[in-house]
Amino acid sequence: QVQLVESGGGLVQAGGSVRLSCVASGRTFNSYTMAWFRQAPGKEREFVAAITWSGGSTRYADSVKGRFTISRDKAKKTVSLQMNSLKPEDTAVYYCAGATTGWTSPNRYDYPYWGQGTQVTVSS
Numbered sequence: 001q002v003q004l005v006e007s008g009g010g011l012v013q014a015g016g017s018v019r020l021s022c023v024a025s026g027r028t029f030n031s032y033t034m035a036w037f038r039q040a041p042g043k044e045r046e047f048v049a050a051i052t053w054s055g056g057s058t059r060y061a062d063s064v065k066g067r068f069t070i071s072r073d074k075a076k077k078t079v080s081l082q083m084n085s086l087k088p089e090d091t092a093v094y095y096c097a098g099a100t101t102g103w104t105s106p107n108r109y110d111y112p113y114w115g116q117g118t119q120v121t122v123s124s
Helices: none
Strands: 003-007 010-013 018-025 033-039 046-051 058-060 068-073 078-083 092-099 118-123
Touching: 003 092, 018 033, 018 092, 018 118, 033 068, 033 078, 046 068, 046 078, 058 068
Parallel strands: 010 118
Antiparallel strands: 003 018, 018 078, 033 046, 033 092, 046 058, 068 078, 092 118
């Protein structure tokens, strides 16, 4: 069992940066694939980025490739999302998710563990 708590959201101007963090509790965190999803008002929850338990493999949505970076610190049981060159369309609630899949799945239904979400608002 893994419990996830996100932090780091807020209001930022277009072109700015924000770093999100997700702290996990539970002994098996280090064996989980971790991901970030986001959900804008009136839209479906969408994949943003994922990283395998080893950190050796990552995957990004095309919309954030080159701007966002996912990383994990197994000692601190933390996964982070560094978001640069933010755009108004990045505005959403960002969710941390965990799964026992062995790969960087972009499918939200593969992730049984979710945080409560953190709001990121990008002003133009």
